[in-house]
Amino acid sequence: MAMVCLTDFEEYAKEHLSKATWDYYAAGADECCTRDDNLLAYKRIRLRPRILRDVSVSDTRTTVQGTEISFPVGIAPTAFHCLAWHEGEVATARATEALNTCYITSTYSTCSVEEIVAAAPNGYRWFQLYVYRDRKLSEQIVHRVEALGYKALVLTVDVPYTGKRRNDIRNQFKLPPHLKVKNFDGVFQQETAAPEEYGIPANTLDPSISWKDVYWLQSITRLPIIIKGILTKEDAELAVEHGVQGIIVSNHGGRQLDGGPASIDALSEIVDTVQGRIEIYVDGGIRTGSDVLKALALGAKCVFIGRPAVWGLAYKGEEGLREVLQILNDEFRLSMALSGCRNVAEINRNLIQCSKL
């Protein structure tokens, strides 16, 4: 079967994954309004293409946190890649190294960070962090990834509690016994009597985390800190005031608070408030190259994809994810050219119809 667009990979994954795994990847919170709006919001935005601008050569390269990547699409942190493909995050690391883009490894990876780095030693990676009640656990993983050459920490702030994902509850979804959250092998397993969530002891994440924990994190690391899960200008301003280096505008793929804004709809107020003081990225609902173009036009430095990466893995592991990234790269290049942009520096708000500004 020829894979032409990202939804081809979605259909393949839906057909070939077990129902419980598919439901877990697809899940949104409650009625899935925010999950679905993440995609619909891109379709509401209209472009203002410019013509006759010699687009015979186009350059999709950009930088994030000072490092060059081949195009402005990275991999958002998603848990449990071994559910989609037996090599799991090792395949993800190889595909992203090959395509020269940024891979944010989830705390809940089913390969360890050491295995990931060994598989793709030259890959450019950030590590996604949750803050545990037991701060020592968070501190240990921070020091591990720093020593392994991860280039930034992505602090996820929208999971004080896990959102209510109805099918996961109906399916009693949990990691099968042969898979583990490898970064915490032996740590989480000790608490087998405790109630579980997805096969992980419940209540390990600290719902009391607050802005002071950003200072705590800064005190234990020299890595840049990027906050993932901001949706308002007020919190964006606080992030800048607390000295972080980046923001990922995100609603966690609509898996946490249902009824919040589509992430692309939240982007503009954050970009306007931050005024270039730190880099802003966005994830949620990006499925085509023109979605990438729209996000950049509205001020994102780079976008990240979550579910499409696991669909690629489910299709053919490393090769499948490479295909997903290559298709997005090709579509983005074409959208740039058809709207008169020769490089990412030429993408700006003039490309967006006024009703969306």
Ligand SMILES: Cc1cc2nc3c(=O)[nH]c(=O)nc-3n(C[C@H](O)[C@H](O)[C@H](O)COP(=O)(O)O)c2cc1C
């Ligand atoms: C199956 C799945 C697992 C996820 N796991 C994590 C995670 O471990 N940490 C995290 O910060 N975000 C996690 N997310 C949220 C993603 O990083 C990202 O915000 C979201 O998937 C983007 O939306 P998209 O799937 O429409 O691209 C997960 C999302 C999905 C779909």
Ligand SMILES: CCCCCCC(=O)C(=O)O
């Ligand atoms: C015990 C919390 C598990 C969270 C799993 C990863 C995640 O963020 C998700 O959206 O799923």
